[in-house]
Amino acid sequence: xxxxxxxxxxxxxxxxxxxxxxxxxxxxxxxxxxxxxxxxxxxxxxxxxxxxxxxxxxxxxxxxxxxxxxxxxxxxxxxxxxxxxxxx
Amino acid sequence: xxxxxxxxxxxxxxxxxxxxxxxxxxxxxxxxxxxxxxxxxxxxxxxxxxxxxxxxxxxxxxxxxxxxxxxxxxxxxxxxxxxxxxxxxxxxxxxxxxxxxxxxxxxxxxxxxxxxxxxxxxxxxxxxxxxxxxxxxxxxxxxxxxxxxxxxxxxxxxxxxxxxxxxxxxxxxxxxxxxxxxxxxxxxxxxxxxxxxxxxxxxxxxxxxxxxxxxxxxxxxxxxxxxxxxxxxxxxxxxxxxxxxxxxxxxxxxxxxxxxxxxxxxxxxxxxxxxxxxxxxxxxxxxxxxxxxxxxx
Numbered sequence: 589x590x591x592x593x594x595x596x597x598x599x600x601x602x603x604x605x606x607x608x609x610x611x612x613x614x615x616x617x618x619x620x621x622x623x624x625x626x627x628x629x630x631x632x633x634x635x636x637x638x639x640x641x642x643x644x645x646x647x648x649x650x651x652x653x654x655x656x657x658x659x660x661x662x663x664x665x666x667x668x669x670x671x672x673x674x675x676x
Numbered sequence: 677x678x679x680x681x682x683x684x685x686x687x688x689x690x691x692x693x694x695x696x697x698x699x700x701x702x703x704x705x706x707x708x709x710x711x712x713x714x715x716x717x718x719x720x721x722x723x724x725x726x727x728x729x730x731x732x733x734x735x736x737x738x739x740x741x742x743x744x745x746x747x748x749x750x751x752x753x754x755x756x757x758x759x760x761x762x763x764x765x766x767x768x769x770x771x772x773x774x775x776x777x778x779x780x781x782x783x784x785x786x787x788x789x790x791x792x793x794x795x796x797x798x799x800x801x802x803x804x805x806x807x808x809x810x811x812x813x814x815x816x817x818x819x820x821x822x823x824x825x826x827x828x829x830x831x832x833x834x835x836x837x838x839x840x841x842x843x844x845x846x847x848x849x850x851x852x853x854x855x856x857x858x859x860x861x862x863x864x865x866x867x868x869x870x871x872x873x874x875x876x877x878x879x880x881x882x883x884x885x886x887x888x889x890x891x892x893x894x895x896x897x898x899x900x901x902x903x904x905x906x907x908x909x910x911x912x913x914x915x916x917x918x919x920x921x922x923x924x925x926x927x928x929x930x931x932x933x934x935x936x937x938x939x940x941x942x943x944x945x946x947x948x949x950x951x952x953x954x955x956x957x958x959x960x961x962x963x964x965x966x967x968x969x970x971x972x973x
Binding site: 591592593597599601602603604605606607608609610613614633634635636637638639642650652653655656657658659661662663671 | 682684686687688689690691692693694695696697698699700703704726727728729730731732733734735736858861887893894895896897898899
């Protein structure tokens with residue numbers, strides 16, 4: 589890959605880290621049970637990777653970026669999120 | 677929740693380790709600050725994980741300075757904005773890790789506070805130089821094992837206590853100083869808002885656990901951050917106008933948990949004996965008495 593270096597290494601493309609999908613780092617994958625979910629959005633607040641999206645009546649994962657750290661599962665007050673081993 | 681709060685100004689795809697507390701901290705801070713913000717960062721984990729050229733995780737203007745001058749560059753930005761008459765409604769935030777704040781960037785920080793720039797300085801503290809391989813720092817607590825303060829037959833690990841950076845900054849007489857913790861997000865957001873609304877310099881010390889350096893599971897990050905407050909190891913307070921005698925403790929645990937609950941969850945403290953833990957407990961008890969926190973259960 590060739591990288592063009594701009595004057596002063598100024599990067600005008602904000603948020604371009606989204607091009608890099610960190611989902612490949614994952615060894616365990618979060619699975620949410622929307623029937624148990626109470627939409628408190630604690631997982632959304634604590635997620636270090638902004639990989640959780642709010643939807644009506646719950647949440648949805650962006651598995652392109654979820655690194656599988658498991659914070660959401662541990663902090664869920666109703667245990668609606670379980671971590672399952674990633675299948676190849 | 678407002679529309680502004682939904683904006684993700686710290687984008688996904690940054691290279692922080694799984695379960696890094698820094699990601700949570702910066703995301704939430706930028707949600708409060710909003711898009712009209714100019715930030716500077718010094719060298720540290722935050723810079724390494726978020727600005728790997730040619731990519732950047734930041735959706736706001738960001739200047740990467742050297743290790744020691746995040747505060748100095750932010751001061752330049754603030755003065756330039758004022759000179760151009762464009763400071764109104766723009767937040768200037770200087771980010772620093774604990775190395776870039778406690779040790780290397782301290783003189784620039786002290787100078788910025790003393791000159792009274794309208795800047796919010798945010799130190800994200802993970803208690804060692806993590807991105808270069810866990811070297812001790814003046815923010816490393818007593819008893820922690822790091823690669824440059826290893827534990828062994830003649831060593832307990834880090835032999836010096838943690839530097840009270842927030843109190844030192846408050847002693848400059850600045851309008852707003854606070855300590856915050858990623859487990860208490862509402863408290864953190866309130867403090868960021870107050871700091872940004874303050875005219876003049878504000879200092880925020882944010883506690884963010886590091887799974888890699890503290891040797892705990894990636895899912896334990898928030899729980900360990902919460903335990904630090906519940907055991908009294910890290911006290912959440914704010915100081916207005918540098919009045920250290922009149923600090924306001926914002927989160928008071930009803931009953932304090934024994935410090936062992938916090939220490940035994942992290943392998944960096946795994947070598948501590950019962951006597952070592954008793955010594956740390958005694959120091960924490962004395963500190964909590966000074967802050968007026970409740971007695972231990």
